[in-house]
Structure formats: structure tokens, C-alpha cells
Amino acid sequence: MENEEIIEKINSFPYWISQFDLKGNLTPVPLESTIEGTMQRKSYFLDPLIEYCGGSLEGKRILDIGCNSGFWALQAIEAECDYIVGVDGRQMHIDQANFVFEVKEIDKSRYEFHCGNVFDLDFRQYGEFDIVICLGFFHHMSKHMQLLDKISQVNKDLLLLETRVTRLPGEYMQILHEPIEHYANSLDYTLTMCPSKKAVLSMTKQFGYHSIIIEPQPAHKAAVENYNTNRRLAFISSKISDLSDFPAEIKEISRMSEFTEIISMSINLLLRKLGIKK
Ligand SMILES: C[S@@+](CC[C@H](N)C(=O)[O-])C[C@H]1O[C@@H](n2cnc3c(N)ncnc32)[C@H](O)[C@@H]1O
Numbered sequence: 001m002e003n004e005e006i007i008e009k010i011n012s013f014p015y016w017i018s019q020f021d022l023k024g025n026l027t028p029v030p031l032e033s034t035i036e037g038t039m040q041r042k043s044y045f046l047d048p049l050i051e052y053c054g055g056s057l058e059g060k061r062i063l064d065i066g067c068n069s070g071f072w073a074l075q076a077i078e079a080e081c082d083y084i085v086g087v088d089g090r091q092m093h094i095d096q097a098n099f100v101f102e103v104k105e106i107d108k109s110r111y112e113f114h115c116g117n118v119f120d121l122d123f124r125q126y127g128e129f130d131i132v133i134c135l136g137f138f139h140h141m142s143k144h145m146q147l148l149d150k151i152s153q154v155n156k157d158l159l160l161l162e163t164r165v166t167r168l169p170g171e172y173m174q175i176l177h178e179p180i181e182h183y184a185n186s187l188d189y190t191l192t193m194c195p196s197k198k199a200v201l202s203m204t205k206q207f208g209y210h211s212i213i214i215e216p217q218p219a220h221k222a223a224v225e226n227y228n229t230n231r232r233l234a235f236i237s238s239k240i241s242d243l244s245d246f247p248a249e250i251k252e253i254s255r256m257s258e259f260t261e262i263i264s265m266s267i268n269l270l271l272r273k274l275g276i277k278k
Contacts, residue, residue, distance in 0.1 A: 001103055009099055013092060017184060018071035022103040027069075033223075040223035041135075042075060044216055045162055045234035048248040049131075050079045052236075057081035063129040063154065065118055065147075066137035068184070070097030073113075076133070077106055085126045086113045089187035117187050119143060123154045131158045138163035139194045140178070140186045144203055152207035159209060159237040164194050167230050167265050169258035172196040197253060200235050209237035213251040230261065 001009075006022050016027040019035050029035060050057060057079040064073045067086030076084050088094055094115040101111060114121065132155045134147075141147065151159060166174035173193040178185045186192050195203070197213060204211045214234045216227040226232035236246060271277035 006103055013096055015183060016096065017068050017093075020069070020071070020074075020100050020104075022100065036223045038071065040220045040227075041162070044220040044224075044227070045135075045160060045214055045236075046072070046075055046079075048214065048246065049158070049160055049236065051247045052241075052245075053131075057131070060130040061085075061127065063087070063123065063126065063132045063151075065132065065134040065151070066140070067097060067113060068093045070100050070113065072133055072135055073097065073111065074100065074104065074106075077101075077110060081131075082110070084111045085129075086111070087116060087118060087121055087123075088113070089115065089117045090183065091115045092183075118147060118150070119188075123150055126154070128156050129154050130156050131160065133160045135160070135162045136184075138200075139165075139176075140184070140192055142186075142189055142191055142193045144173070144193065144195065145206070148203055148207050152209075155239070157238060157240045159204065160234065161200065161204070161237065162232070162234040163200065164226060164232045165200070165230075166194045166196050167261050168196045169198070169261055170196060171199045171202050173199055197233060197251075200233075204235070204237045208239050210239075210243060211235050211237040212243050212246060213253075214246075215249040215251040217249065 003023065006025050010022065010025055010027055016029055018038060019029045020027045053060065057076055060081045062076050062081050062084045064084060064086040067073050067088045070086055073084045073086045086097055094113045097113045132151050138144065138161060166172060168174065173195055176192050176194055177190050178192055180186050180188065180190055201211050212235070214236065221228035224232065236243060268277065
């Protein structure tokens with residue numbers, strides 16, 4: 001593809017969620033801070049997963065749920081995965097992902113992107129997957145058990161799930177609302193549910209997964225506010241692999257940490273009620 005054509009195509013999209021270097025042309029992102037945030041997300045959950053898999057994703061078939069413009073799919077390809085299937089409910093994101101992969105000259109025999117609501121797609125038509133990644137998606141929906149059931153049907157072993165979480169101790173789903181017009185949000189219902197940490201552990205367990213929570217490190221927290229405030233976490237779930245040697249600090253949930261969370265939430269709520277904090 002000629003340079004002018006690349007620039008024209010980049011500009012033909014009303015927005016980009018991730019920054020790509022497409023033969024020297026950078027896709028524009030709404031906030032500069034998202035670039036560092038994305039890099040720190042990679043360092044937080046994807047780099048340890050690649051290390052855990054032996055330093056590359058060679059031999060792995062991967063399913064990316066809510067793939068958007070293909071940023072994480074591209075990371076998986078660059079980590080040498082065999083094959084990646086990306087699904088997203090907005091056609092524009094699928095067009096972006098195909099464009100990115102075309103400019104990056106990724107062999108077409110290594111990927112496919114499909115547009116559709118994940119609840120209407122039968123993942124089984126795409127085969128089985130060693131790894132499923134579900135990033136920034138689990139809090140933009142309300143049918144969590146249904147999604148995990150669908151994932152589990154095609155997932156042979158590992159699930160990487162990164163989601164916003166409610167800080168409530170115990171197993172809870174917090175009901176939230178978001179406009180479906182926003183490009184990164186839910187596709188169908190404005191009502192969404194945000195799980196607590198223990199709810200994620202419990203729901204994944206129902207489908208035969210053993211799950212651990214990765215503890216975000218100071219650099220991750222500095223770049224992503226929700227990591228800093230314990231409102232966003234990455235979970236690694238496994239059906240077969242032994243996660244005891246997963247190369248990252250694992251977050252433990254103790255009575256004390258749950259108690260501290262309640263105190264901190266209560267203080268925040270009070271400060272907001274008093275108008276001291278936004
Ligand atoms: C917040 S973005 C996350 C993108 C990317 N995974 C990341 O972490 O940077 C959520 C994506 O999920 C897609 N999406 C939301 N609900 C969906 C649904 N029910 N089915 C398919 N895609 C959906 C949106 O179009 C959007 O691209």
C-alpha cells in the first residue's frame with residue numbers, strides 16, 4: 001500500500017483507540033496518556049503471559065474477544081502465535097484491524113477478524129483455542145456467565161481476563177449504565193455489570209478454571225488510574241496449566257485487604273458526599 005493511501009485510510013476513520021505505527025504514520029489517539037497506559041497494560045498482563053508460555057506464543061491459537069482495532073492481536077502475532085481470531089461487534093473496528101494487519105504485512109494465513117455481537121457468534125465455528133484473551137471487555141456487558149460458558153466451550157487451557165472491578169468485598173456484581181453510542185462501550189444494553197474480584201474467581205471456577213490475580217506494580221498504577229485505585233485487574237485462569245510458577249506478583253485476597261478496601265471506599269464516599277472529592 002502506498003504511503004498516501006495509508007494516510008488517507010487512517011484519516012478516513014473517525015477515531016482510533018490505540019496508536020499504531022503504520023509505515024511511519026501514527027494513528028491519532030484521543031489522549032497522549034493512553035499510549036503510556038497501553039504500554040503499561042502490556043507490561044502488566046501480556047508480557048508475563050508470554051514469559052509464562054516460554055518467551056513466545058509459538059504454537060498457540062488465540063481468540064481475542066472485543067478485539068477492537070487489533071492492537072492486542074498484533075502483540076500476539078509479534079509474540080509469534082500461530083493463529084489469532086479477533087471478534088468485535090463494531091464493523092469499523094474490524095475494518096481498522098484488517099487495515100492494520102494489511103499494512104503490517106501479516107501473513108493472511110495467521111489471522112481472521114469477524115464482526116458480530118459475541119452473544120450471537122458461535123465461537124466453535126473458529127475451532128479450539130489454547131488461549132483466550134478478553135481485555136477491557138468484561139465490564140461492558142451483563143451476561144458474564146453466558147460469555148464464560150461460550151469461552152469455555154472453545155478454550156483448551158488459558159484465559160487472560162482484564163476488567164474493571166467493583167471494590168466491594170465478597171462476590172458481587174455492581175450495576176452500572178453506559179451509553180451504547182460510545183465506540184468502546186457495550187453493543188446492546190446500556191445496563192452493564194462490574195464484577196468484584198471474588199465474583200470473577202467464582203464465575204471462572206464454575207467453568208473448571210483455576211484463577212489467579214496479577215498485582216499491578218507501581219509503573220502500571222502510575223499510568224492507569226484504575227489500577228492505582230484497585231478498580232481494574234488482570235486475572236489468569238487455567239484449566240490445565242499449573243499457575244504456581246506464573247512470573248508475576250500474585251494478588252492475595254485476605255480479610256485484612258478486604259477490610260482496608262471497605263474503609264477506603266467509605267472514606268471516598270464520605271469525601272464525595274461532602275464535596276471534598278469529585
Ligand atoms: C473498551 S474496548 C476494549 C478493546 C481492547 N480489547 C482493549 O482492551 O484495548 C471494548 C470493545 O468491545 C467491543 N464490544 C462491546 N460489546 C460487544 C459485544 N457484545 N460483542 C462484540 N464486541 C463488543 C467494542 O466495540 C470495543 O471495541
